[in-house]
Amino acid sequence: MLLLGIDIGTSSIKVSVVDAATQQCLATVQYPDKETPISSPQPGWAEQSPELWWQHVQDAIKKANATKAYDPAEVGAIGIAYQMHGLVVTDRDYMVLRPSIIWCDSRAVPYGEAANEALGVDYCLQHLLNSPGNFTASKLAWVKENEPAVYARIAHVMLPGDYIAFRLTGTVTTTASGLSEGVFWDFTRNELSGDVLDYFGFDRGFFNKLQDVFSVHGRLDRQIAENLSLRVGIPVSYKAGDQPNNALSLGVTEPGEVAATAGTSGVIYAVSDKPGFDPQSRVNSFAHVNHTKDQTRTGVLLCINGTGILYNWAKQQIGGGAGYEQLNELAATVSPGSDGVTVLPFGNGAERMLGNRSTGVQFSGIDLNHHRQAHLFRALQEGIAFAFRYGLDIMRSNGLEPLSIRAGRANLFQSEIFLQSFVSATGVPVTLYPSDGSVGAALGAGIGAGYYKDVKDAFSLQQAIRTLTPDECPSLEEAYQGWLQQLNKQL
Secondary structure, three states: OEEEEEEEOOOOEEEEEEEOOOOEEEEEEEEOOOOOOOEOOOOOOOEEOHHHHHHHHHHHHHHHHOOOOOOHHHEEEEEEEEOOOOEEEEOOOOOEOOOEEOOOOOOOHHHHHHHHHHHOHHHHHHHHOOOOOOOHHHHHHHHHHHOHHHHHOOOEEEOHHHHHHHHHHOOOEEOHHHHHHOOOEEOOOOEEOHHHHHHHOOOHHHOOEEOOOOOOOOEOOHHHHHHHOOOOOOEEEEEEEHHHHHHHHOOOOOOOOEEEEEOOOEEEEEEEOOOOOOOOOOOEEEEOOOOOOOOOOEEEEEEEOOOHHHHHHHHHHHOOOOOHHHHHHHHOOOOOOHHHOEEEEEOOOOEHHHOOEOOEEEEEOOOOOOOOHHHHHHHHHHHHHHHHHHHHHHHHHOOOOOOOEEEEOOHHHHOHHHHHHHHHHHOOOEEEEOOOHHHHHHHHHHHHOOOOOOHHHHOOOOOOOEEEOHHHOOOOHHHHHHHHHHHHHHO
């Protein structure tokens, strides 16, 4: 049996095919080759087309099939991971009504802040585990007030993964994990939050059939199956946001286990057996993939909006045509601490860990007679690592003290400079795995389809690449304190 995993990222779609018996990836592809643009009609806005996601998903599956590394007819289940918090709205005929307002869009912050005040801070924390902030519920409130003609036609509210699962199967479902990331889920009552819906005036009919993350969310439509050379009727048996899915792909499902990613955005994700929250909502708590009514498993998520997207921006704007590997080699010629250059990496929308402020990216300490391109690229990686440290200290203030962190060797974690900077700044050992979001989604599909008996079974053959400890890295504490001073001037 083969398992197909789809990861709907901000930059591209990734697809992997995994042999269920060996848990080995047979093929993995990315589509398109260039990063998918984010539309920003106004400052602070961020949108993408759900229909473009769907086209790219089909193209990615066909690209994977073209590798000839497997027989598509042997694929027995499909899993989906997706960029969190995006708003997809359709009419009763399932036609998309507007571009998706995606995770890093800041326009809805005032709506979330008003809801937090009206519902009550204590209520929001106790029941929702978060302030509504700029999450999906607040985005829908923005549409209701600013685009009433669009809102009047809405019949279905979906997250990005819900929409792609629908296009594959013709069936629309939702999960407690998905509803919680939109701040629609009441953890105290274990149900869709009637108080949130009543406050915003949302129709309960917008929300679709509730199912477990690991379950059959629909079966592959005949026409779609023929177009993609797959078998008719195979299940979409797993569907989760990218960060819960990344944690799953690293085997992080039990209390005390911690995962990290540094893709377009940067995340530290810790699993807890308590419905905890940060009193200031600087970090957020959502239902993890294995959260159930009888077993509390919350994912405590620190998000930094601009990590990989910042490094890519710098590569495009000041990289002089060099690739990432060349830029990393260049940065390695500079001493740790970047000779006093600091970078605040906050230029991709309102940062929740900064109280929903948008400070923008800021370079400081540049000496025009001394510093050069290499200093900037080292300072970028260190600045991103320092942002992780800042956020991790917030998590520590809420009682989470990770003894180790797991990460996939992907994106910024492929850079030795970033890896060392992260470990040094946070003071926590990092173990790297050959993990990938689309592979995690494939294995999740195996759990949902019943091939694996549980999460441990699905990741029983996972092998670590290496572990790096703080005592193996140069100290960056003095540089971090200088970075922190620069940040405090902006707050």
